Amino acid sequence: MIFHHLNSLRLFLLFVWQVMTTDYDTDRCRVFGGGHLSSFDRTENTLSVGDDLLLHQSNTGDFEVRGRTWPCWYSSCVCSVKVRENGDEISVDMCDGEWSRTAPSVGQLSEGQLRQNVRVTKDETGKLFKVYMSSGRIVRVETHYWGMNVFVQSTSDDDENSFGLCGMTALNIATSVPSSVQADSDNYCACIVSEAGDEFDSEGCGFNTDVFQPISEYDLHREIDITNSLSTFLPRQQRSLTRRKQRSVFMPPEIEWPTANGVTQEEADRSCRWAIQNSSLADFCGDVEGVDLFIGVDGCVYDIGMTDGFEMVNNAVLMMEDLCEEMVLKNLSYYVQITSTDDIMAVPPSLIRHRCRFDCSGRGYCADGVCQCNEGYGDVDCSDLSKPPIIWSINGAYERYACNGAEEDCRSVSIIGNNFLNSPFLTCHFSQELEPATHTTAVAADEQTLTVTAATFISFWEVICQLPANLVTDHNSREIAASLSTLEIHVSNIAGVGLSNGLLFTEFDSECIDCDETAVCTPKAAHYVRQPEIFAIVFAMSKPLMPEKMLKRLHFHGKEYGTLHDHLPSAILPSDFGGQLVNYDSQDWFEELCKEDRKFEEYNQYGFSKDSETLGGVSQGADPVGGLAGSFRKLET
Template sequence: MCFAKETKLLSGTHINLQENSEKVSTTVTTSVPMNCTFDIINPIVPSLSRIDVVIGECSLTINGPDSTSFNTIAVRDFVRDGNTNLTLKIQPRVGSCNLNISDPVTYTIEVSVEDFDGGRCNAASDPHYRSFDGRYYNWYQTGTIIVHQNLYRDFEVHGRAWNCWSVSCLCGVVIREGDDVASIDMCDGQFSYSPPKVKKLSHVTYNEGFKIYRDSSGRRFTVTTPSGSSVTAVVTRYWITAIITVPSDDFGNSNGSCGYFDGNSTNDFLLPSGETYMPTNVFQNYQPSNFTDSWSDSSFDSLFNRDLPSVPTMTPSTYCKCMSVGTDEVCSSATMVNNVYAVFRSGLIDITDNVASGESSRRRRSTGHHIQKRSAFEPTRTNVTNETLAWPSNGITEQNATDNCNSTLINSEIYAACKDLFENTDDLLNECVEDIQLTGSFDSVNDILERFQSQCETAVVNNYNTSSGNFTDDALVVQLESLNCPGQCSGYGNCTNGMCSCNDGFEGDDCSVNSMVSPELFSLNDEKTLRCDVRNDACENISAIGGPFTDNGNLKCQYAEDGDSTSISVSASFENFLEIKCQFGELVSTNYDKQKVNSKASMWLNVRVSTGEGDTRKSTGPGLTFIVYDPSLA
């Protein structure tokens, strides 16, 4: 094969790629003196209507006799779209060669791409696990566990569980890819009154593609990484449901409590030793403590407490699409990812910059870096069981629970859209009934809609039609995009074009809040009585914890000085459904000046919150005490 009559080429004329393998380097060689630039053109694969490989750079310069090389890697698309074959074109750039090439010829390299699946694992509430390969079991322990880790690439997810009633519930997750680390954690506070804290744990700047989002309800948080991996945490007062989505790189390269991930659920209980735990009875199959114990050993290096590097140790590789010649090519680490699950993540709010700056918890007078305070709580591993659970639970019978779970699911819009993709939903219904038994209330019943939505999305992705090059049911994909509402409107509204229309008496972007009920105020900055040092603490922005809150534009904090019956309102910003930030900046600075003039060491305030128009719907109870003081005047 020749570039010109005198020019011989190409060593490595066929490239074999796999969606779960590393980049492949191809060498281009010339045997005669030349100085030419060659463009690489990457075609759209007709069956996919997109490219299926990306390239390290779009042009090559050859100073011969010499050789040069370029890298290719398969696009990670998370879908079963079949193997593909394509042809890369290599052609000399007009006017760039010192040879007389009057009729440039385009040369080709054939590329084959072997398809591999992405995967999704769920760890729900107390925690009910569904592995990447679909195996269902329960983990009844407190402590920290390795949820998932890739054996060869630098990606891992750790989780931890606290005591909830007579069992354990997932209360926090940490996600790490390379140097980038973030946590979504409510394990630090009091059970049922601990808002989710989203924290940056790494000490270096986040890489491109590492993003943190929340939905408009403040109950759902998603972390995405440059590899296309994502972790979504759906938060309630009592627990977190974690949804871990990974690219094909992890197929056959995984371990942890989400299983081995190779398409075979029988070997999911892989131990750190490399052996597979094989349950010998039904109880061990659904509560495999030998398996979960092996991934929650106290000796492993927990991400919740790990010392992390203070300087970057790695940078994601960048790749280019190279689809045409003469255009400005934007190359990044994101080009190798085409995550089809992204169509189900519309309407999210990017909070990466706020989290990365430590805005929600940095001190008023900082020491130069804004990394948020780590959680000091590390639960000791404890085995718990659900043997003490019995019916009726707080007056609710098993039949009441079953009927409520069943009607919530089958009367939902998401069930009507997806029911034909499932033979049965027995596992989901069993989880729902068990959670009602655990809590003694119907508060958790709408969680079944979030879990069903996740399984529906996975089923849709797995029903990709390789012959047509599209989803088996395009109309269903469009419908699911339309039904992608926060919390599926909590069962108290209708979902249209990704937005909830709430029933009378309910409000919020997810319709989860009873508009006739006043919010609760539980603590200020996690304290019943908050003392704030105006010289050293961030007294201007105070967390009011309670709720439930919605981002309705009417959030206020009210305060009255000790002995004064007149309340003053200040604005409040929405953080999540359990937390708002009271903007006390002017109050603190004004009264700080007063204190200096009057030599008064402290100011005592009674604080309440309101969530209705015109400062209506005030928090219940007498309010909480906020003491602003100056230690220099004490």
């Protein structure tokens, strides 16, 4: 074929080759639930709790997948996955937080820009992530509060040329020594362009049939590309993929049946099989060659016994669905022709039509790829709408977070937790703390007046809350009284119905106040004016007993306001102190105190009862200084 470029008067020769290929089976490795591993050859084992586990390593290319586990109940669950290929390294990690209270963080561990064909996606809920490497290898991670399910799909290059636990066979079940992947196909086609770019090495290629034009991508999980928004972890957070000690699989402890809640092994087995048989894809997948519908039942039964509950039953359904998807996608006999006029083939509509997010969590049915949820359930996976969210941390701080308004932007906060739904009624609720609070439990909406703002949904694990302007300190005003503000934050999926637990958010002005990471705050300085002359004598006596740090905070000015202005500008002081503001009227403060009479009456009920018969005399009772009044004579025993 000759193409004439008129502008440069050059001739370009474009050669066209017809490439004939033979499909070659590639398998998947699955790790799910309480560390249950199903290798490429379907050997099933259980992972130990380990710092670094080599799941899969290619011997033909620079590709490997490593995982870490943490204790969950009395087994182990995967909490981190790292995928590396040709210098590109992606991590999905939950291990650095507390078990059952940590959201996944997805980031790039490698330096520089990722290769063009490397992609990272998430689903609409933020629970499911997929890592696509440039070689075509794929790692899928489904996150839950207890850990992760991991699915590794390699390429045919790794046949008998890979190592790791995913290639484990029955011969090396008790060790973690690298083992080769066993496959039962011996046909492989390698068509590689030479460095010169003008010829192909077609050794091994078959010429038996034409190959239909493929559908390059299909979206069973409604993916959102997040490659360009990946966080880049600091070097101290990186964990080498090659220097960690390799751990082995182990035999999990035996489950005692029935469990403490009375669940029998037969009930557990029946529940797992019922969930699979009633899933949307069961009928379709039951007719697919090579699919064992009950591949995940043994692990499912173990997880029911381990958790003494049924919250992990759906893992058995996910295992069956993934195996079904694998068998269908690599068998062209299941593909359908889109039109009668071309050779474009597509995956069977049934695979997409009956595949919904987490099989609708067992709370509805799947219709055309969309969950039709039972009453009381909603979102893309039929989450429980009546179940309030759970807040774990604010901007990464558990229980309480302090924000320095003088140096940071405190107008919004990241709330990490569980069960956030992508609802139009997702809201943040704020109450202002008038006194120090230590509780982190939910507060009923009718117990106080809450300020409400709309929440921005990020994922099942995270929302962004905009702080209400009327409750946030305006540091531009430079008002001393506004240098410290504490809010309690709640989140609701349905506009105030079912509030989450509350966590405390403290905003402070570092020019006036010091706060540590737990929001314990102390003033930077205390200025005294108009102190009586006798105060100097008393202070001189107590000064040797005071720490140096406290002494540096104390400043005494008497009636010399000029020295006060050396520390505080007159613009923020009342005129009584030589300032430019109006004098402060304590009447407002007194009226606020009067509103709290009920609390003072309640506090006055505390202490010891002055019961003469109980305490041995009318004079016995609650001593205001020492506590319980009475004799402190030594008892004769």
